[in-house]
Amino acid sequence: MAGGTIIRTRFAPSPTGLLHLGHAYAALVAAREADTGQFLLRIEDIDRDRCRPEYEAAIQDDLVWLGLDWQQPIMRQSDRMEAYRAALKQLAPFSYPCRCRRGDIRVALAAPQEGALPAGPDGLIYPGTCRGRPLSDAGPGDVIRLDAERAFAALTLDRIGFRDQAIMPGHDHILTREQFLDGIGDVILSRRGMGTSYHLAVVVDDTAQKVTTVTRGKDLFDSTYIHVLLQKLLKLPTPRYHHHRLIRDDSGKRLAKRDDARAIRHYRDDGATPQDIHRMLGF
Structure with missing residues (x-):
């Protein structure tokens, strides 16, 4: 809580692919910035041609595995x-x-x-x-x-x-x-x-x-x-902004959805723990 103001943040993925390390970092930053119980999940699914319910389910499953929890109900842009x-x-x-x-x-x-x-x-x-x-x-x-x-x-x-x-x-x-x-x-x-x-x-x-604090990558x-x-x-109203660093691959390129090898699901399948991912991301 900053100056008596509740800090509410959100993580807003598009369900067009699996959650990767960059998404995990963005979600963890948002959750850590928020006051207790003030972290939200929003599904940005306005691109109906590319969004898939199976990706939304996988994203939520990976976020829970990472130890995150959010207020219900989840906001979906397709409903708005x-x-x-x-x-x-x-x-x-x-x-x-x-x-x-x-x-x-x-x-x-x-x-x-x-x-x-x-x-x-x-x-x-x-x-x-x-x-x-x-x-x-x-x-x-x-x-x-x-x-x-x-x-x-x-x-x-x-x-x-x-x-x-x-x-x-x-x-x-x-x-x-x-x-x-x-x-x-x-x-x-x-x-x-x-x-x-x-x-x-x-x-x-x-x-x-x-939302009182918008957390997202420097690319935005x-x-x-x-x-x-x-x-x-x-x-x-204009919220506060927090543009965090980007997670990049070994060549310095920003991770994108096409970087399937960096998907959290693959790390899980290889035996990684949530704590491994947290450490990998610098938490």
Whole structure:
């Protein structure tokens, strides 16, 4: 408990593969940061094409094996489409439909320049081809994007920022309006066939679950600027942030779901104990 405030955290995996060492580290960090009984599990299953119930069951089984417990019931994003629709409606004044595919964006970005294409936390930085289209023009194949420039103007902000408990504590991490527009741009609020996006869902769900400290890997650090902007637009509170280190393989590469050999299930099958995994991860 920090300054009389209950510390509530969450671990929010997507059930698209087995739990690996990086996930285990993230879950253990979140659980250790939380006050007793304030650790939550959220299943981020908006990608219905890739999510599988057997992976969700395996993730929960591995977390219990690691010694973790969480409040019930578990929140599942697939049950929360109405909340995301309400948030999208609130963001309508700062949104527009976009019909561009990745190939269209690559062509638009490559036309006037050579070398690497500009990318940010949401992928290639959208060049604004569909900006200005009214939401009434949206079709089933469109995504919905945030008009970042309009959002900053509505909030009368010239910068956006937050503090982090793990990276330079006490320091304000700031992006100016121009840095946000150039380095992040018009992010997607609702993806085709999903009804939402990671950025929108995580902001809405963290508020719904009364999460006070968001713990996650450093790879999501730049995404936090997006989330703070959405929180301000939706008039939601901004939690504390703790971006922890990433677990990497022997070559220094961040572990991903495709790194099946690092799955907790395989360590268990080879006779490892929960204490072995804790020690392996530095706890």
